[in-house]
Amino acid sequence: MAHYELDARRMFCPMPVIRTQDKIKELKAGDTLEVVSTDPGALNDIPAWSRINGHKVLQTRETDDEVFVTVEVCES
Amino acid sequence: MSQQRKAVALISGGLDSLLAARSMLEQGIHVEGINFFTGFCVEGHTHAIRKKDKSKPKRNNALWSAEQLGIKLHIIDIVEEYKDVLLNPKHGYGKNMNPCLDCKIFMVNKAKQWAEENGFDFIITGEVIGQRPMSQRKDTMPVISKESGADDRLLRPLCAQNLPATLPEKEGWVKREALFGFSGRNRKPQMELAAKYGFEDYAKPAGGCCFLTDESYSAKLVDLWDARGAREYEMDDVMLLKVGRHIRPAPHYKLIIGREDGENKFLQGYKKSFITFKTMDCPGPLTLLDGVASDTDLEFAARICARYSQGRNSETVTIEARRTNGDTTTLVVKPMASADIKPEWHV
Numbered sequence: 481m482a483h484y485e486l487d488a489r490r491m492f493c494p495m496p497v498i499r500t501q502d503k504i505k506e507l508k509a510g511d512t513l514e515v516v517s518t519d520p521g522a523l524n525d526i527p528a529w530s531r532i533n534g535h536k537v538l539q540t541r542e543t544d545d546e547v548f549v550t551v552e553v554c555e556s
Numbered sequence: 557m558s559q560q561r562k563a564v565a566l567i568s569g570g571l572d573s574l575l576a577a578r579s580m581l582e583q584g585i586h587v588e589g590i591n592f593f594t595g596f597c598v599e600g601h602t603h604a605i606r607k608k609d610k611s612k613p614k615r616n617n618a619l620w621s622a623e624q625l626g627i628k629l630h631i632i633d634i635v636e637e638y639k640d641v642l643l644n645p646k647h648g649y650g651k652n653m654n655p656c657l658d659c660k661i662f663m664v665n666k667a668k669q670w671a672e673e674n675g676f677d678f679i680i681t682g683e684v685i686g687q688r689p690m691s692q693r694k695d696t697m698p699v700i701s702k703e704s705g706a707d708d709r710l711l712r713p714l715c716a717q718n719l720p721a722t723l724p725e726k727e728g729w730v731k732r733e734a735l736f737g738f739s740g741r742n743r744k745p746q747m748e749l750a751a752k753y754g755f756e757d758y759a760k761p762a763g764g765c766c767f768l769t770d771e772s773y774s775a776k777l778v779d780l781w782d783a784r785g786a787r788e789y790e791m792d793d794v795m796l797l798k799v800g801r802h803i804r805p806a807p808h809y810k811l812i813i814g815r816e817d818g819e820n821k822f823l824q825g826y827k828k829s830f831i832t833f834k835t836m837d838c839p840g841p842l843t844l845l846d847g848v849a850s851d852t853d854l855e856f857a858a859r860i861c862a863r864y865s866q867g868r869n870s871e872t873v874t875i876e877a878r879r880t881n882g883d884t885t886t887l888v889v890k891p892m893a894s895a896d897i898k899p900e901w902h903v
Binding site for chain 2: 490498524532
């Protein structure tokens with residue numbers, strides 16, 4: 481199990497989701513990925529994508545300018 | 557027990573694709589969704605750029621549809637490949653710069669490739685005969701099936717009863733009698749079906765989902781190509797055409813003027829690529845200059861920028877013009893009178 485980070489700043493929906501999807505394809509079950517985005521929509525979209533594709537959202541948080549979503553990769 | 561068949565559904569986020577996918581689930585088909593990102597998709601970008609609007613939930617409707625359906629959704633970035641579709645549409649454009657027929661052929665072909673790679677049996681779409689003037693007509697729907705290569709593996713559940721039987725129907729994977737015979741622009745049958753399935757908060761029916769169908773956006777795109785003398789674009793161009801007020805006072809440059817704080821902030825990200833203007837002694841928009849500009853042009857552009865600032869009624873407004881190398885010039889200008897901004901400058 482390993483932790484990864486994905487910089488999806490200055491991308492707009494759905495690019496942060498696409499980058500997340502592509503990155504998770506490379507990871508193994510149990511790995512975690514923290515995505516950082518400047519698109520506030522990512523705060524909803526990445527968890528939605530994770531839920532429908534069988535992955536677990538561990539944490540979401542936001543600052544004034546950025547949102548952070550941490551996903552645990554699950555078998556799907 | 558018979559083998560469960562698999563369909564890949566083109567999910568746009570609208571009502572029709574939601575219903576089409578749901579009708580397949582009703583028939584026991586395993587469905588997964590596919591959604592293509594061309595760069596011109598309406599939802600998301602403008603919403604993300606503009607200042608936070610708490611009254612409107614920010615959601616991606618394709619993801620929302622998939623979640624309602626309980627299916628997986630695969631979002632595919634086709635920005636680069638899509639350029640050829642937009643620039644060289646075999647079947648031409650619709651009312652604006654929308655190459656709808658070529659676009660649908662391209663997407664169904666991509667879905668077919670995906671289906672082959674992932675062991676899926678057929679493709680479904682939410683198309684309805686007569687609903688769209690270019691891509692959803694009785695004479696063009698067979699063209700999509702044929703030119704995409706999907707042929708009879710392309711099923712349109714919502715209007716299937718008005719079309720020849722497809723492979724899934726002929727093989728008995730789906731029951732034709734349980735499909736639908738919708739046609740035309742009347743949305744009532746879809747709304748009734750949505751109610752039957754219990755869908756309430758779906759995306760606005762018949763809402764356009766592509767900027768290329770928008771007259772104003774298309775005009776800006778054509779203007780961009782004319783000004784550059786070449787039909788080409790990058791993703792940043794696509795984004796900037798969605799943002800701000802576009803004013804072209806001269807053939808060799810255009811101004812992109814932020815309309816509110818979110819747009820100003822977004823435009824700031826381009827200050828290393830464009831000359832930028834900002835007001836120094838009063839609140840005002842951030843403005844980008846796309847093109848080349850002499851010192852005279854800079855002053856003229858600054859006057860226009862001042863017109864859209866809160867100092868528009870002042871004798872003078874102080875504006876900082878910043879070149880892409882970081883050099884700045886401070887200009888004290890008289891805001892241009894509204895009447896002097898010619899209507900034809902507005903792109």
